Amino acid sequence: MSTLKNASSSPTHAPADRPISLTAPSGIDRAAHHRLDEAWLAAAWSHPTTRVFVVSGGQVLIDDGPDGTTELVMTPAFEAPVTETHRYFLGTDADGVSYFALQKDSLPGRMDQSARPAGLREAGLLLSDRDAGLMVHAVALENWQRLHRFCSRCGERTVVAAAGHVRRCQACGAEHYPRTDPAVIMLVTDDQDRALLGRQVHWPEGRFSTLAGFVEPGESIEASVAREVFEEAGVTVGEVEYIASQPWPFPSSLMLGFFARATSSEINVDGEEIHEARWFSREDLAAAFESGEVLPPYGISIASRLIERWYGKPLPKPGDVV
Numbered sequence: 001m002s003t004l005k006n007a008s009s010s011p012t013h014a015p016a017d018r019p020i021s022l023t024a025p026s027g028i029d030r031a032a033h034h035r036l037d038e039a040w041l042a043a044a045w046s047h048p049t050t051r052v053f054v055v056s057g058g059q060v061l062i063d064d065g066p067d068g069t070t071e072l073v074m075t076p077a078f079e080a081p082v083t084e085t086h087r088y089f090l091g092t093d094a095d096g097v098s099y100f101a102l103q104k105d106s107l108p109g110r111m112d113q114s115a116r117p118a119g120l121r122e123a124g125l126l127l128s129d130r131d132a133g134l135m136v137h138a139v140a141l142e143n144w145q146r147l148h149r150f151c152s153r154c155g156e157r158t159v160v161a162a163a164g165h166v167r168r169c170q171a172c173g174a175e176h177y178p179r180t181d182p183a184v185i186m187l188v189t190d191d192q193d194r195a196l197l198g199r200q201v202h203w204p205e206g207r208f209s210t211l212a213g214f215v216e217p218g219e220s221i222e223a224s225v226a227r228e229v230f231e232e233a234g235v236t237v238g239e240v241e242y243i244a245s246q247p248w249p250f251p252s253s254l255m256l257g258f259f260a261r262a263t264s265s266e267i268n269v270d271g272e273e274i275h276e277a278r279w280f281s282r283e284d285l286a287a288a289f290e291s292g293e294v295l296p297p298y299g300i301s302i303a304s305r306l307i308e309r310w311y312g313k314p315l316p317k318p319g320d321v322v
């Protein structure tokens, strides 16, 4: 029987971990009550402090400042390329600045020599919490808009409403809201505190990570964790501990991160999703990194943070000497 408890009640995990990308509060109030207020939106759009950025195909323009920080390239609304676009209202900050994203078929020409296009996997590691939060909101809306142009009730075309947060069917009147698909991602440990890591069939040799999968209809997340671990690795799971979540709009997931305690240790991979799975002690994993047998995970995924949290210190980056 799985149980769910909150990580904050557990003394076993030091809070000194590096933050999980895209998880921190962005400081933006989404101000959903303004989304249907066309007069308010028009006034906000034309206000001189308002900031606008373009999102296209999951990419935005980012720019490296002279101080080493990287920012989302934003302009006042009057400089924004507004033709043939959808406008998403993303919210306001504590200073009353309003933020909009424009969805376009392509990014505008580079505004200066250093601005460059970037997707979330790159930008999510570089941007401030505010800018990463704005970007992930815009990318998630864009993905949903792109895949929901037709009404799932009657099949007719839908139109954008509520400043990008609703699609409305003019034929049958149905309103469609953005979808978020819950997925579970879990670091499973056994009674020797070894971690179960797997290699997906399409991953290169040596690339191991946590197990993960989608929550199915009518399923609790605790049951989903246990089912996915058993399906992929043949290991049974008892206690499940929630750690953190991460928006993952590739195209529309919310990753729910867990530690899970195994109640069996024999591995039997499914061979369909997972090609290979192994139990690693911390010493095993360090030695495998050092020899190059295992490639350390990297990037913005919560997977690397879950492994790091168990490992107890930052994981080596590719090229580091362990």
Ligand SMILES: [Zn+2]
Binding pocket: 151, 152, 153, 154, 155, 156, 169, 170, 171, 172, 173, 174
């Ligand atoms: Zn319809």
